[in-house]
């Protein structure tokens with residue numbers, strides 16, 4: 198039987214509620230995909246929502262950093278560290294970072310805890326990215342692949358999911374406020390404040406056209 202646990206980053210107040218997956222997680226994912234119902238209550242409840250909707254819904258409109266667990270709890274979506282995506286990776290020839298899957302009315306986001314590049318920040322962004330797919334298109338089964346920063350190969354859907362994830366983890370209003378608060382705003386200080394990687398912060402600043410306001 199799976200058991201519940203909390204993943205806690207000591208120096209941060211963010212936690213992700215998670216259930217421990219079994220060793221047959223890939224087979225289980227594929228089984229979930231086949232069994233999925235078109236009427237998933239969790240996905241239906243979140244589909245069409247914007248990053249602002251999710252922040253307001255979890256009372257975090259001005260929260261820095263954003264607590265993803267509060268959003269996931271509200272959306273009734275579990276986060277499951279998955280230990281074995283090897284079967285899926287062998288079939289596709291690609292590295293899997295995360296996945297969104299449903300079973301009945303339940304939805305879960307899986308992330309690849311065996312992938313060496315899955316740092317805390319990458320887990321956070323992967324979870325936000327998978328959440329974005331649920332909101333943007335109501336995806337019930339989505340696999341996020343690792344592209345080794347090959348942005349050219351990303352589809353519009355993937356780019357939009359990344360933009361959504363950036364807006365959720367780094368809301369523009371909060372970012373501008375932090376830039377104002379910090380005497381000498383740097384990418385590293387802002388990344389630390391929002392609990393994201395430096396590269397995610399850089400991409401967000403570039404997307405918003407705010408790079409000139411921040412020291413590298």
Ligand SMILES: [Zn+2]
Pocket residue numbers: 326330339340341342354355358
């Ligand atoms: Zn994706």
